[in-house]
Amino acid sequence: MIKLGLTGGIATGKSTVSAYIRELGIPVIDADVTAREIVEPGEPAYDDIVSYFGPEILQADGTLNRAALGKIVFSHAEKLAKLNEFTHPRVFQRTQEKTAALVATGADVIVYDIPLLFEANRPDSFDAIMVVTIPRTLQIQRLMARNHFDEQEAVKRIEAQMPMAEKEARADYVIYNDGDLQTTYRQVDQIIADVKKKLE
Structure with a gap:
């Protein structure tokens, strides 16, 4: 059985990826x-x-x-x-x-959706970790639109979290969510295929 950690930053689209993984029939445990x-x-x-x-x-x-x-x-x-x-x-x-x-x-693959996975010092609990990321300017725009924040408040929330570059560096897989949904989904499909290959 393979345990996959899933994390990201505020407004990077982790929930979108999590929902798609469920659609693939893979169980997700949401922290x-x-x-x-x-x-x-x-x-x-x-x-x-x-x-x-x-x-x-x-x-x-x-x-x-x-x-x-x-x-x-x-x-x-x-x-x-x-x-x-x-x-x-x-x-x-x-x-x-x-x-x-x-x-x-x-279940042979289980995904654990944990917003503060690295901050909680739990990366060792997983066989691999996926990080959902987008460029900082887009992250600010999406957070402003989603939460009705002004730019200053959006930046403050983002800077309260571990920098995305650090999360990306510590991840086994990075999912770039700055294109269309199909592009994001293809990346997820590739990761799941790679993980399942390791099970064989």
């Missing part, structure tokens, strides 16, 4: 989805978070107010560390469970 699942009411991480941060980080329906929680943790390093302590081991455990379930169904 963002898993992270949301483990903080739902009734989950151990949810109980720990509410106990530590208090009920003011809850919405009227009892679910986490992610915006309120984000405001707290991103201005207090020790509180962010505490939140990570509650969530990271649970995300890892849930990911292991999802992997085991997919292997049991006969």
Whole structure:
């Protein structure tokens, strides 16, 4: 079984690639989805978070107010560390469970969609890593259009992440997403064919 990591930068088109991989019939485990699942009411991480941060980080329906929680943790390093302590081991455990379930169904290639794959220091967990990239000027344009940011805000968000050049240098496969969709898809097809060849 081959584990493929998939990452990119903000607004580079990682979700587009992830959706196409699913269309090919290859299972994708999405780290963002898993992270949301483990903080739902009734989950151990949810109980720990509410106990530590208090009920003011809850919405009227009892679910986490992610915006309120984000405001707290991103201005207090020790509180962010505490939140990570509650969530990271649970995300890892849930990911292991999802992997085991997919292997049991006969999956021979699994893709892990992880926005902060390199930042989380987890590249060693994968047989190969794919990075979706676009030129910086296009990244700024797409982020401005997608999130209705001005240029200054878009640049600030991009510069808060690891530089794309560094991610590209550390990847096994680089997917250039600055052309049409078919060009992007052909690159993905080539990577999947190459990976499957290694399974034979």
